Amino acid sequence: MLIRERLAHKRPVFSFELFPPRTEKGEAVLWRSLESLAVLEPDFVSVTYGAGGGARERTVELVGRIKRELGIEPLAHLTCVGASRDELLRVLDRLEQHGICNVLALRGDPPAGERSFEPAPGGLRYASDLVELIRERGGFSIGAACYPEVHPEAASAEADLEHLRRKVDAGVDFLISQLFFDNAAFEGFVARARARGITTPIIPGIMPVTNVSQIERFTALCGARLPEALHGRLAAVADDPQEVFWAGVTYAAYQCRELLEPARAEPFVRRPPGAPGIHFYTLNRSPATRAIYEILRLARTTSA
Numbered sequence: 001m002l003i004r005e006r007l008a009h010k011r012p013v014f015s016f017e018l019f020p021p022r023t024e025k026g027e028a029v030l031w032r033s034l035e036s037l038a039v040l041e042p043d044f045v046s047v048t049y050g051a052g053g054g055a056r057e058r059t060v061e062l063v064g065r066i067k068r069e070l071g072i073e074p075l076a077h078l079t080c081v082g083a084s085r086d087e088l089l090r091v092l093d094r095l096e097q098h099g100i101c102n103v104l105a106l107r108g109d110p111p112a113g114e115r116s117f118e119p120a121p122g123g124l125r126y127a128s129d130l131v132e133l134i135r136e137r138g139g140f141s142i143g144a145a146c147y148p149e150v151h152p153e154a155a156s157a158e159a160d161l162e163h164l165r166r167k168v169d170a171g172v173d174f175l176i177s178q179l180f181f182d183n184a185a186f187e188g189f190v191a192r193a194r195a196r197g198i199t200t201p202i203i204p205g206i207m208p209v210t211n212v213s214q215i216e217r218f219t220a221l222c223g224a225r226l227p228e229a230l231h232g233r234l235a236a237v238a239d240d241p242q243e244v245f246w247a248g249v250t251y252a253a254y255q256c257r258e259l260l261e262p263a264r265a266e267p268f269v270r271r272p273p274g275a276p277g278i279h280f281y282t283l284n285r286s287p288a289t290r291a292i293y294e295i296l297r298l299a300r301t302t303s304a
Helices: 003-009 024-038 053-070 085-097 127-137 157-171 183-195 212-222 228-236 241-260 287-303
Strands: 013-018 044-047 074-079 102-106 141-146 174-179 202-206 277-281
Touching (some): 003 174, 024 053, 074 085, 127 157, 141 157, 174 212
Parallel strands (some): 013 277, 102 141, 141 174, 174 202, 202 277
Protein backbone atom coordinates (compact mmCIF):
# COMPACT_ATOMS: atom_id res chain seq x y z
CA MET A 1 0.00 0.00 0.00
CA LEU A 2 1.44 3.33 -1.07
CA ILE A 3 0.98 5.96 1.64
CA ARG A 4 0.11 8.59 -0.97
CA GLU A 5 -2.86 6.44 -1.99
CA ARG A 6 -3.99 5.95 1.61
CA LEU A 7 -3.90 9.71 2.15
CA ALA A 8 -5.96 10.22 -1.01
CA HIS A 9 -8.73 7.89 0.17
CA LYS A 10 -8.76 7.93 3.99
CA ARG A 11 -8.82 10.65 6.65
CA PRO A 12 -7.52 10.75 9.26
CA VAL A 13 -4.53 8.44 9.05
CA PHE A 14 -2.68 7.36 12.20
CA SER A 15 0.95 6.29 12.29
CA PHE A 16 3.73 5.60 14.78
CA GLU A 17 7.49 6.14 14.68
CA LEU A 18 9.97 3.61 16.05
CA PHE A 19 13.72 3.11 15.98
CA PRO A 20 15.80 -0.07 15.55
CA PRO A 21 17.00 -1.27 18.97
CA ARG A 22 20.67 -1.98 19.62
CA THR A 23 20.24 -4.77 22.17
CA GLU A 24 18.18 -7.94 22.58
CA LYS A 25 16.38 -6.37 25.54
CA GLY A 26 15.54 -3.31 23.46
CA GLU A 27 14.27 -5.53 20.68
CA ALA A 28 11.96 -7.34 23.10
CA VAL A 29 10.56 -4.00 24.33
CA LEU A 30 10.07 -2.79 20.77
CA TRP A 31 8.28 -5.93 19.64
CA ARG A 32 5.92 -5.87 22.64
CA SER A 33 5.09 -2.28 21.76
CA LEU A 34 4.53 -3.16 18.13
CA GLU A 35 2.18 -6.01 19.04
CA SER A 36 0.23 -3.62 21.29
CA LEU A 37 0.05 -0.98 18.58
CA ALA A 38 -0.89 -3.48 15.87
CA VAL A 39 -4.35 -3.99 17.42
CA LEU A 40 -5.01 -0.28 16.78
CA GLU A 41 -4.62 -0.98 13.05
CA PRO A 42 -2.31 1.95 12.24
CA ASP A 43 -2.10 3.09 8.65
CA PHE A 44 1.68 2.77 8.77
CA VAL A 45 4.67 2.72 11.10
CA SER A 46 7.90 4.54 10.34
CA VAL A 47 11.30 3.14 11.30
CA THR A 48 14.29 5.45 11.73
CA TYR A 49 17.58 4.89 9.98
CA GLY A 50 21.10 4.67 11.34
CA ALA A 51 24.17 5.56 9.29
CA GLY A 52 26.64 2.73 8.76
CA GLY A 53 26.27 -0.80 7.47
CA GLY A 54 25.03 -2.58 10.62
CA ALA A 55 22.51 0.09 11.64
CA ARG A 56 21.34 0.43 8.06
CA GLU A 57 20.73 -3.29 7.77
CA ARG A 58 18.80 -3.34 11.07
CA THR A 59 16.34 -0.84 9.63
CA VAL A 60 15.88 -2.91 6.48
CA GLU A 61 15.41 -6.14 8.43
CA LEU A 62 13.02 -4.54 10.92
CA VAL A 63 10.71 -3.01 8.32
CA GLY A 64 10.65 -6.32 6.48
CA ARG A 65 9.73 -8.20 9.66
CA ILE A 66 7.01 -5.69 10.55
CA LYS A 67 5.34 -6.13 7.19
CA ARG A 68 5.83 -9.90 7.10
CA GLU A 69 4.79 -10.80 10.66
CA LEU A 70 2.36 -8.03 11.66
CA GLY A 71 0.90 -7.00 8.32
CA ILE A 72 1.48 -3.31 9.07
CA GLU A 73 2.69 -1.06 6.27
CA PRO A 74 6.19 0.26 7.08
CA LEU A 75 7.69 3.61 6.12
CA ALA A 76 11.46 3.15 5.98
CA HIS A 77 13.61 6.17 6.77
CA LEU A 78 16.57 6.72 4.45
CA THR A 79 19.30 9.35 4.91
CA CYS A 80 22.24 10.68 2.92
CA VAL A 81 24.63 10.17 5.84
CA GLY A 82 27.71 8.06 5.17
CA ALA A 83 26.52 6.60 1.87
CA SER A 84 27.32 7.06 -1.79
CA ARG A 85 24.64 7.29 -4.46
CA ASP A 86 25.27 3.65 -5.41
CA GLU A 87 24.99 2.51 -1.78
CA LEU A 88 21.67 4.30 -1.43
CA LEU A 89 20.39 2.56 -4.55
CA ARG A 90 21.42 -0.78 -3.07
CA VAL A 91 19.44 -0.02 0.09
CA LEU A 92 16.41 0.77 -2.07
CA ASP A 93 16.90 -2.56 -3.83
CA ARG A 94 16.95 -4.35 -0.45
CA LEU A 95 13.79 -2.56 0.68
CA GLU A 96 12.03 -3.55 -2.51
CA GLN A 97 13.06 -7.18 -1.96
CA HIS A 98 11.23 -7.01 1.40
CA GLY A 99 8.12 -5.62 -0.27
CA ILE A 100 8.61 -2.11 1.13
CA CYS A 101 7.18 0.63 -1.09
CA ASN A 102 7.29 3.73 1.17
CA VAL A 103 10.40 5.74 2.06
CA LEU A 104 10.94 8.87 4.19
CA ALA A 105 13.79 10.76 2.49
CA LEU A 106 16.00 12.73 4.90
CA ARG A 107 19.37 14.39 4.71
CA GLY A 108 20.21 13.18 8.20
CA ASP A 109 22.17 14.74 11.04
CA PRO A 110 25.94 15.27 10.89
CA PRO A 111 27.86 12.40 12.52
CA ALA A 112 28.64 12.77 16.23
CA GLY A 113 31.40 15.32 16.81
CA GLU A 114 30.90 17.11 13.48
CA ARG A 115 29.31 20.55 13.42
CA SER A 116 28.18 20.59 9.80
CA PHE A 117 26.99 18.02 7.30
CA GLU A 118 29.38 16.83 4.62
CA PRO A 119 28.28 14.23 2.07
CA ALA A 120 30.16 10.96 1.72
CA PRO A 121 32.35 10.54 -1.38
CA GLY A 122 29.95 10.09 -4.26
CA GLY A 123 27.08 10.90 -1.93
CA LEU A 124 24.26 13.45 -1.76
CA ARG A 125 24.22 16.78 0.08
CA TYR A 126 20.51 17.57 0.39
CA ALA A 127 17.28 15.72 1.09
CA SER A 128 15.98 17.08 -2.22
CA ASP A 129 18.82 15.20 -3.97
CA LEU A 130 17.72 11.99 -2.26
CA VAL A 131 14.10 12.58 -3.25
CA GLU A 132 15.21 12.98 -6.86
CA LEU A 133 17.23 9.76 -6.68
CA ILE A 134 14.29 7.77 -5.30
CA ARG A 135 11.86 9.30 -7.78
CA GLU A 136 14.17 8.50 -10.70
CA ARG A 137 14.48 4.90 -9.53
CA GLY A 138 10.71 4.57 -9.19
CA GLY A 139 8.52 2.18 -7.25
CA PHE A 140 8.22 4.13 -3.98
CA SER A 141 5.89 6.62 -2.34
CA ILE A 142 8.16 9.34 -0.93
CA GLY A 143 7.74 11.26 2.30
CA ALA A 144 9.91 14.04 3.72
CA ALA A 145 10.26 16.03 6.93
CA CYS A 146 9.14 19.58 7.67
CA TYR A 147 9.71 21.89 10.62
CA PRO A 148 6.82 23.99 11.98
CA GLU A 149 9.22 25.98 14.18
CA VAL A 150 12.03 26.14 11.58
CA HIS A 151 14.92 23.71 11.06
CA PRO A 152 17.73 24.46 13.55
CA GLU A 153 20.22 25.00 10.70
CA ALA A 154 17.98 27.24 8.58
CA ALA A 155 18.96 30.88 8.20
CA SER A 156 15.32 31.96 8.49
CA ALA A 157 11.76 30.71 8.25
CA GLU A 158 11.67 31.85 4.61
CA ALA A 159 14.88 30.00 3.78
CA ASP A 160 13.49 26.89 5.45
CA LEU A 161 10.33 27.10 3.36
CA GLU A 162 12.40 27.44 0.20
CA HIS A 163 14.31 24.25 1.08
CA LEU A 164 10.98 22.53 1.66
CA ARG A 165 9.64 23.75 -1.68
CA ARG A 166 12.67 22.26 -3.43
CA LYS A 167 12.06 18.89 -1.76
CA VAL A 168 8.41 18.89 -2.75
CA ASP A 169 9.20 19.91 -6.32
CA ALA A 170 11.69 17.01 -6.49
CA GLY A 171 8.83 14.55 -5.99
CA VAL A 172 7.61 14.35 -2.38
CA ASP A 173 4.16 12.80 -1.92
CA PHE A 174 3.57 13.73 1.75
CA LEU A 175 5.25 15.52 4.64
CA ILE A 176 5.60 14.59 8.32
CA SER A 177 6.36 17.38 10.74
CA GLN A 178 8.92 17.55 13.49
CA LEU A 179 7.35 17.29 16.94
CA PHE A 180 5.71 20.42 18.33
CA PHE A 181 3.56 21.38 21.31
CA ASP A 182 2.08 24.65 20.04
CA ASN A 183 -0.72 23.99 17.55
CA ALA A 184 -0.72 27.63 16.49
CA ALA A 185 2.88 27.21 15.32
CA PHE A 186 1.87 24.22 13.17
CA GLU A 187 -1.19 25.94 11.73
CA GLY A 188 0.83 29.06 10.92
CA PHE A 189 3.46 26.93 9.21
CA VAL A 190 0.84 25.12 7.11
CA ALA A 191 -0.69 28.45 6.06
CA ARG A 192 2.74 29.76 4.97
CA ALA A 193 3.47 26.55 3.09
CA ARG A 194 0.14 26.71 1.25
CA ALA A 195 0.77 30.35 0.37
CA ARG A 196 4.11 29.24 -1.08
CA GLY A 197 2.31 26.77 -3.35
CA ILE A 198 3.07 23.63 -1.33
CA THR A 199 -0.11 21.55 -1.56
CA THR A 200 1.35 18.22 -0.36
CA PRO A 201 -0.45 16.63 2.65
CA ILE A 202 1.28 17.68 5.90
CA ILE A 203 0.90 15.23 8.80
CA PRO A 204 1.59 16.74 12.25
CA GLY A 205 4.08 14.91 14.46
CA ILE A 206 3.03 14.54 18.11
CA MET A 207 5.15 13.29 21.02
CA PRO A 208 3.34 12.74 24.34
CA VAL A 209 5.52 13.85 27.24
CA THR A 210 6.32 10.95 29.57
CA ASN A 211 9.65 12.18 30.98
CA VAL A 212 10.31 15.84 31.77
CA SER A 213 14.11 15.90 31.48
CA GLN A 214 13.94 13.88 28.28
CA ILE A 215 11.49 16.22 26.59
CA GLU A 216 13.57 19.23 27.65
CA ARG A 217 16.57 17.69 25.86
CA PHE A 218 14.53 16.96 22.74
CA THR A 219 13.06 20.44 22.52
CA ALA A 220 16.51 22.00 22.97
CA LEU A 221 17.82 19.93 20.06
CA CYS A 222 14.96 20.48 17.60
CA GLY A 223 13.88 23.98 18.60
CA ALA A 224 10.31 23.09 19.59
CA ARG A 225 8.76 25.40 22.18
CA LEU A 226 7.02 24.15 25.32
CA PRO A 227 3.96 26.37 25.90
CA GLU A 228 3.85 27.96 29.33
CA ALA A 229 0.71 26.07 30.37
CA LEU A 230 2.29 22.69 29.58
CA HIS A 231 5.65 23.61 31.06
CA GLY A 232 4.01 24.79 34.27
CA ARG A 233 1.91 21.64 34.61
CA LEU A 234 4.94 19.40 34.04
CA ALA A 235 7.03 21.37 36.53
CA ALA A 236 4.31 20.97 39.16
CA VAL A 237 4.28 17.16 38.85
CA ALA A 238 7.89 16.51 37.79
CA ASP A 239 8.58 14.28 40.80
CA ASP A 240 5.61 11.99 40.12
CA PRO A 241 6.10 9.82 36.98
CA GLN A 242 2.46 8.77 36.87
CA GLU A 243 1.24 12.38 37.00
CA VAL A 244 3.77 13.34 34.31
CA PHE A 245 2.46 10.50 32.14
CA TRP A 246 -1.16 11.61 32.42
CA ALA A 247 -0.31 15.28 32.01
CA GLY A 248 1.51 14.41 28.79
CA VAL A 249 -1.26 12.15 27.52
CA THR A 250 -3.99 14.68 28.28
CA TYR A 251 -2.15 17.52 26.57
CA ALA A 252 -1.29 15.43 23.49
CA ALA A 253 -4.89 14.23 23.20
CA TYR A 254 -6.04 17.86 23.29
CA GLN A 255 -3.50 18.73 20.58
CA CYS A 256 -4.68 15.89 18.36
CA ARG A 257 -8.38 16.66 18.75
CA GLU A 258 -7.86 20.33 17.93
CA LEU A 259 -5.68 19.48 14.91
CA LEU A 260 -8.08 16.89 13.51
CA GLU A 261 -11.32 18.78 14.20
CA PRO A 262 -10.51 22.51 14.43
CA ALA A 263 -14.10 23.57 13.77
CA ARG A 264 -15.32 21.50 16.72
CA ALA A 265 -12.65 22.96 19.01
CA GLU A 266 -13.73 26.53 18.17
CA PRO A 267 -17.12 26.38 16.45
CA PHE A 268 -17.46 30.11 15.79
CA VAL A 269 -13.90 30.66 14.55
CA ARG A 270 -13.16 30.18 10.85
CA ARG A 271 -10.20 27.82 10.57
CA PRO A 272 -8.67 25.71 7.79
CA PRO A 273 -9.65 22.03 7.36
CA GLY A 274 -8.30 19.56 9.88
CA ALA A 275 -4.97 17.78 9.58
CA PRO A 276 -4.87 14.64 7.38
CA GLY A 277 -3.80 12.51 10.33
CA ILE A 278 -1.44 12.21 13.29
CA HIS A 279 2.08 10.78 13.40
CA PHE A 280 3.06 9.71 16.94
CA TYR A 281 6.68 9.69 18.10
CA THR A 282 6.59 6.68 20.44
CA LEU A 283 10.24 6.19 21.53
CA ASN A 284 9.50 2.45 21.13
CA ARG A 285 6.95 2.39 23.96
CA SER A 286 3.23 2.10 23.44
CA PRO A 287 1.23 2.99 26.63
CA ALA A 288 1.01 6.76 26.08
CA THR A 289 0.18 6.43 22.40
CA ARG A 290 -2.44 3.77 23.07
CA ALA A 291 -4.04 5.95 25.75
CA ILE A 292 -4.23 8.96 23.40
CA TYR A 293 -5.65 6.83 20.60
CA GLU A 294 -8.38 5.50 22.90
CA ILE A 295 -9.23 9.02 24.08
CA LEU A 296 -9.54 10.18 20.47
CA ARG A 297 -11.64 7.18 19.51
CA LEU A 298 -13.97 7.72 22.47
CA ALA A 299 -14.29 11.42 21.67
CA ARG A 300 -15.15 10.70 18.03
CA THR A 301 -17.70 8.06 19.06
CA THR A 302 -19.49 10.21 21.63
CA SER A 303 -19.61 13.25 19.34
CA ALA A 304 -20.80 11.40 16.25
